[in-house]
Amino acid sequence: MTDKIKIITTGGTIDKVYFDALSDYQVGEPSIGQILEEANVELDYVVQKVCKKDSLDLTDADRDAIAEAVRNSKETRVLITHGTDTMIKTAQFLRNIAGKTIVFTGAMNPTKIRNSDAFFNVGCAIIAVQTLPSGVYIAMNGQIHNPERIQKNRTHQRFEPL
Secondary structure (H helix, E strand, C coil): CCCCEEEEEEECHHHEEECCCCCCEEECCCCHHHHHHHCCCCCCEEEEEEEEECHHHCCHHHHHHHHHHHHHCCCCEEEEECCCCCHHHHHHHCCCCCCCEEEEECCCCCCCCCCCCHHHHHHHHHHHHHHCCCEEEEEECCEEECCCCEEEECCCCEEEEC
């Protein structure tokens, strides 16, 4: 049996709920539990909501709270759902946490949208957090990235090497 996985949620597009065509939105409740349930995933995991923000609104205090949640977690395998705009910055912020496998993921389109990439990205992150050695990673677009060597390409809606 695999070790229990700690899932930390911070908000971001993966959890956004849109109200009209003019992009009026709120960051809703974490969607990862629903994603895992609908995929019939049989894992031992616990979800902890640290914040519920668009990643552009995250502060260093929020990053400190995320880091504290990771450090205080008895689980050594941690998956973090996060907005894509500042995911790299937060991942780099956690780079000095030793002894844990920390995998960030998110979505370019909200979970509630039919063609969302959330389901695929979460699936990749679940596999990554169970199999990678200690360190900090980003699982997006079917690839595992080192947060020190990637960038977000807004035009193509993906992460790619620097």
